[in-house]
Amino acid sequence: MESPTSTLRRRTRRTALAVLAIALPLACTAAPSSAAAPRSLPALPSDPGDSGKFAKLNAQINKLDKAYGGDLAKLKDAQYAAKKALQKSQSLQNNLDEARSLVAQMAATQYMTDGQGPTISMLAAGNPSDMLSGYSIIEHLAQNKTAKVAQIGKLVDEQATAHDQAQKKITELQKEIKDLLAQKKRVEALVKKYKPQSPSVGMGGVTPRMAHVKTVIDQEMGPFPTIGCVRSTGDPQDHGTGHACDFMITTGGVMATGAAQAHGDATAAYAIAHASALGIKYIIWRQRIYDLRSPGWRAMENRGGVTANHYDHVHISVF
Incomplete structure (x- = not known):
């Protein structure tokens, strides 16, 4: 028959391994979207050439400002929207990368110590009263890691939406420039008149x-x-x-x-x-x-x- 101490050690180790079950898949860039089944979390490129594209559009805007009588406020508003969308996409990607890295590091540490990190080893070696406290700490860690996994899933969705929005705003900016270029003769006549x-x-x-x-x-x-x-x-x-x-x-x-x-x-x-x-x-x-x-x-x-x-x-x- 097991003693209360050995039983608690076994339960503590099981809880720690449960934490690993949450964290380890993150090392392979996957996280559960629900308790039922995991889903792949592909890393979206935060800036697939967008910054370079945006810089070229800004150069076009500066030239149009001079040729079209100064301050194209309508165009500048589209420029502002694209800049803001790109910044949001980049910020969310940075948050996503940090969250992935943190959980992957925790998983790697547990894996390299055979599923038993220094904290878990210390808790498992203590007396029964100490281990009761240790068990609560392990439960708390497990909950925090579960929350981090859920955060990553949310960040993936938010970053994908922000990335699509940035692409949309850049497309709108390109359209504004195209529309102005299409009216070049009429605008040149206005500038000449005034x-x-x-x-x-x-x-x-x-x-x-x-x-x-x-x-x-x-x-x-x-x-x-x-x-x-x-x-x-x-x-x-x-x-x-x-x-x-x-x-x-x-x-x-x-x-x-x-x-x-x-x-x-x-x-x-x-x-x-x-x-x-x-x-x-x-x-x-x-x-x-x-x-x-x-x-x-x-x-x-x-x-x-x-x-x-x-x-x-x-x-x-x-x-």
Whole structure:
């Protein structure tokens, strides 16, 4: 008949081997998706040439910016989305690699010590009261490893989704560039019609054309709580060169609703209707952009706030 001590040792060793049963398959890059059956966890390439492809697209964007009258905000938004998707895919891949490596190392250590690591050996050699405590620790380790396996399965799914999203955003960016190139002659005519202007002195650096648009919009659609034009902070784009103004509909980061939203809608509509006469390049309002070089409203990426997403002001840029 077995003594209580030998029985507990046997149970402790069985639990440790159960931990191995969880960890060891990870050394071969496989993990169970459920208790019923294991599934293969193929390692997706986090960057199958995407960074190089993205760099080439960025170079094209820089050339188009110069040729098409500056700041292609609609295109820059697609560029931002692709960059953000690529970063997320890379981050998830790094987390996945770390999780795989950790569990594989634990499995390899147990395997090389014949299924009995130093901690397990120490616990198995103690007296019955110590082993009761040791048994609880082993159970805790087993649960942690089970959780790590589940985390890996989740990371695989998340990384696959992020990778597909990055590919989608790069494809959308390529389409934006292609659409602009297809309208090259029309855009060149716009750029020729609205020749570049130098910033004026004594008006904060606003160009004469932007100053004229500011006056007209304020006369026809004002008053506005405030109108902000030249700035160099954050992501200034055309603001930095005096080619843009923000016509605030509300203040304090409050989203425009009701009558205020209707005011913003009317201001954006007026700017579009008179864009040709005024030399307006694009309008941004309520997380959408209307670029006269590629007409039509297009949804923009979420920048994380009311003001950043233009829910409290109408942005107008000029050639």
